Amino acid sequence: MPNLSFTAPTTVDEAVRMLAGSAGLAKPLSGGTDLLVQLRSGRMRPEAIVDLKRIPGLIGIREESGEFVIGAATPGVMLSEHEALSHAWPGIVEGADLIGSQQIQGRASLAGNLCNASPAADSVPALIAAHATCVIAGPNGRRTAMVEAIVTGPGRTSLEKGEFVVEFHVPKPKPHQSDAYLRFIPRTEMDIAVVGCAVNVTLDGNGVCADARVVLGAVAPTQIVCGEAAKALIGHRLDEPTMAALDAAAGRACNPITDKRGTIEYRIKVAGVLARRAAKIAFERAGAR
Amino acid sequence: MAKTHVSTVINGEPVEFLCEPQQTLLDVLRDELNLTGSKEGCSSGDCGACTVICDGKIVCSCLMLGAEAEGRSVTTVEGVAQGDHLHPVQQKFLEHAALQCGFCTPGFIVAAKALLDENLNPTEEETRYWLAGNLCRCTGYDKIIRAVLDAAAVMRAEAGR
Numbered sequence: 001m002p003n004l005s006f007t008a009p010t011t012v013d014e015a016v017r018m019l020a021g022s023a024g025l026a027k028p029l030s031g032g033t034d035l036l037v038q039l040r041s042g043r044m045r046p047e048a049i050v051d052l053k054r055i056p057g058l059i060g061i062r063e064e065s066g067e068f069v070i071g072a073a074t075p076g077v078m079l080s081e082h083e084a085l086s087h088a089w090p091g092i093v094e095g096a097d098l099i100g101s102q103q104i105q106g107r108a109s110l111a112g113n114l115c116n117a118s119p120a121a122d123s124v125p126a127l128i129a130a131h132a133t134c135v136i137a138g139p140n141g142r143r144t145a146m147v148e149a150i151v152t153g154p155g156r157t158s159l160e161k162g163e164f165v166v167e168f169h170v171p172k173p174k175p176h177q178s179d180a181y182l183r184f185i186p187r188t189e190m191d192i193a194v195v196g197c198a199v200n201v202t203l204d205g206n207g208v209c210a211d212a213r214v215v216l217g218a219v220a221p222t223q224i225v226c227g228e229a230a231k232a233l234i235g236h237r238l239d240e241p242t243m244a245a246l247d248a249a250a251g252r253a254c255n256p257i258t259d260k261r262g263t264i265e266y267r268i269k270v271a272g273v274l275a276r277r278a279a280k281i282a283f284e285r286a287g288a289r
Numbered sequence: 290m291a292k293t294h295v296s297t298v299i300n301g302e303p304v305e306f307l308c309e310p311q312q313t314l315l316d317v318l319r320d321e322l323n324l325t326g327s328k329e330g331c332s333s334g335d336c337g338a339c340t341v342i343c344d345g346k347i348v349c350s351c352l353m354l355g356a357e358a359e360g361r362s363v364t365t366v367e368g369v370a371q372g373d374h375l376h377p378v379q380q381k382f383l384e385h386a387a388l389q390c391g392f393c394t395p396g397f398i399v400a401a402k403a404l405l406d407e408n409l410n411p412t413e414e415e416t417r418y419w420l421a422g423n424l425c426r427c428t429g430y431d432k433i434i435r436a437v438l439d440a441a442a443v444m445r446a447e448a449g450r
Contacts, residue, residue: 006293006310006356029354036352037333039311049310051357077346101422102400104334106346107353189421190335 008051012137012166015050020139020162022048028164030058030073031107033100034116057167061085070168072111072134080105088172089130090285091179091198091278096123098183101190111165117151118192120218124151125198126181128223129213132170138163148215151222176210177202178285180278183217184270186261193218194262197250197274199282201233207287209233214246214275219254219267226253229275238283246279247272297358299324300368308355315339317355318365326366326395330424337423340396341365347403349422366395369402377440377447378402387436389427397423401437409445413438 009015024047038044058073113123139162179200185191196217214229232245256267292307318324330336339350342364
């Protein structure tokens with residue numbers, strides 16, 4: 001990397017100029033837990049690295065107008081330590097907390113996990129399930145996009161040259177609404193999801209599901225919003241026929257590959273099982289509110 | 290390529306250095322500052338041998354650029370003991386023989402110190418999860434966990450709790 005440059009701008013506009021103005025590949029840096037590995041292996045050969053962490057607001061969580069606003073570069077430890085967010089959206093915090101070790105948690109961010117664009121990204125399904133949006137800055141100003149609009153395939157995003165995620169907006173839960181995220185790995189820690197599943201449900205006063213979002217990870221080129229699985233929940237209590245319908249719908253939504261972590265058949269089976277288990281947790285949490 | 294000038298604090302002392310854009314904090318510690326306690330194991334954030342504390346949080350120094358240390362406060366294994374007085378975690382690693390080849394030890398010491406800075410009374414499960422990002426191929430981990438829990442007991446006694 002003879003021509004690599006490093007800059008750490010302190011405003012969004014300056015960062016956009018640096019990212020957009022680079023002739024070659026320019027990469028925004030937040031936690032660096034993917035980028036530095038890619039840099040070292042030679043898989044990524046950027047000309048410019050633009051550290052976003054000196055921009056005010058890029059690290060931190062604030063609550064405004066009924067939403068949580070999470071800075072793009074906020075590390076995992078700060079999400080887990082944030083009591084209001086952990087209480088409001090335990091599934092989002094669980095998903096982020098599953099990424100890597102305590103050391104990785106000290107650096108790894110939601111925007112990095114999203115924009116690295118792995119189908120197995122653990123923090124993404126629960127954000128999508130909560131209808132989270134992200135604010136994106138770029139040469140043409142700012143725009144807002146749903147989180148599910150960012151990843152277009154493994155390692156690919158819809159972000160244009162010079163664009164980067166500034167912050168996430170997550171609406172606060174309604175009464176009797178909660179979420180859960182589960183992933184399956186063949187060990188207890190430090191692994192990449194074979195399947196991930198987020199379930200976000202809103203119950204009525206009688207424990208019947210009024211609204212739901214089910215999002216699967218690692219079973220297709222991108223995260224999948226599984227509308228059929230949500231339909232299986234809406235209008236029902238979480239009894240066995242509902243669970244069976246959810247399980248089947250989740251399995252049908254999968255479009256996985258066979259790799260060293262699991263076969264197609266295995267992933268489809270596990271997606272249904274995780275959907276059942278995550279739904280159970282989400283219903284219990286929502287019912288307790 | 291122009292080097293970046295960095296002013297930072299390492300083990301309580303103000304430090305200035307010049308680094309290349311792609312140099313990691315680990316490269317800088319070992320190659321520019323001769324702080325060779327932090328080890329390079331995997332260079333991908335899996336093994337934890339390069340663990341340092343940055344502004345109170347443990348990070349893999351192989352996954353942080355040297356230039357990012359500007360204005361931060363970094364603690365390496367060289368800053369854990371107070372002069373000749375070992376930190377309780379270090380003392381208990383010796384007493385429990387919680388090391389064999391020693392390569393992973395600096396990372397474990399730093400990570401364990403950070404745990405006990407936050408929580409003087411961790412459970413065994415909390416301790417094992419906290420140290421899950423540090424790999425040891427010699428000890429089988431059990432002696433390390435015993436040493437950390439014993440150090441916690443010593444520190445609680447010292448703190449009068």
